[in-house]
Amino acid sequence: MNDRQVFLKRSSRQNFPVGLQPAKAWTAILGLALVTALFILAGLGKILNILFPAGALAVGVFLYFRYPLLYMGFTWWLWFLTPLIRRLADYRSSYTEPSPLLLAPFLVTFVSFVTLWRNLTRIYKQGGLPYLLSLLAVFYGFLIGGISRPPIKVGIALLDWLTPILFGLHIFVNWRHYPIYRKTIQRIFLWGVLVMGIYGVIQFLVLPEWDRHWMIKAEFSSAGRPQPFMVNVWSTMASNRPFATVMAAGLLLLLVNPNKGTLATPTSGVGYLSFLLARKRTTWISWFLGLLLLTSSLKANIQMRVIVTIVLTIISVVPLVTLEPFSEFLTSRFSSLSELEQDNSLEARQDTFSELIDDALSSYLGGGIGGPAHDSGIISTLLDLGWFGTMFYMSGILLLMFSLFQSSETRTDQFASAARAIAVSTLIQLPLGRPHVEVQGMILWGFMSFGIAAKKYHKYQQTTLKT
16 A cells, blocks of 8 residues: 555545544543633633643644645644634633643644655655755854854744644645545635634624733734724634734635635625724735735636635625724725835834844854844844855745746645735735744745645646556
């Protein structure tokens, strides 16, 4: 039995049916969820700070080796929900900063290092040079940072930078299983958009006490004021920018998801409404550019289906946006798009850029990862990795992007086209954000890798048919 047959046999019952099969995998997942809920209700957040990451890691290792599709789903849902779990734990116990609980998605994603280890000698031959270049740059930044920065900050920064690349590499190496991965990721993001969208709307209308408590304790001023109708929605995540980036990806996937069924209308409604309520103009613009790239890359008949879907979505969302209290809150943000000269946040970014640009351009070796995070990903990368590390890191990303535009399967494979659009629309946020690390990095590296996996899979299929 070859590797593909083994994988499919192990994954054949991982379609998330009502019966929640396979039983062992779901026993582990639901067991972790139950223990987490009990500790939150009991006010044992301090213990949960250690127990939850450790338990998540144990479940992640188990799923990685036994149930690879559930491992992927479990990993994404941890990224979606862990910040909310942290807020609930802190609210019932006491505020903890930094919170060890937030390590859970990083640790579970890091399990995919096993994929790198197992395939280290074959990655280059398989076309994985871009991943190796970026990994080399990150380890370079880690070594430099270890000399001059606090070890804990450098270690956390290593997880920020490294885990998205490892997860992307995991997808790339398993390109032979692309069809079942494609189906799995569409299901994950369909439900993810629905759950995060519903919570985002509730957060805006009600602002649960645990969210309000966290806003005050964390001095989270960029989210607005800690009262209903006045918050820039961040839903289940840690900030509105990562939330908006994940939602943008999910909403683009929703346009080409063939299995959305009766969930299409409610998911689109709450998804787009919460996406707008995040009030992140950079992400709005990047989503729109991703939409243009997606529709332009499809065949004419598929384009028409997507355009009809967009029109129906607009018809369902516009009435919601024009209702109070949404309309006044959003109108002020929409109007700022045409009044950038009066934008205080843009002016502050320009001042920061002016202060740091000279240091960034003269940073040849860099200060290492773990330094202060800045709004501009370009500035941060140059300061952390220097020109030397940045050239390697960005070469990896640009080589993958170039490869995505050298394939023709996006004309017929809607998911591959969406993956490319998501990757590009995420990367273009680099001047005004940090889309290459943490959960935003998961979106960037994950969907770049899905696009490359699609290319390799379709090429293999064509070669097989010819022979």
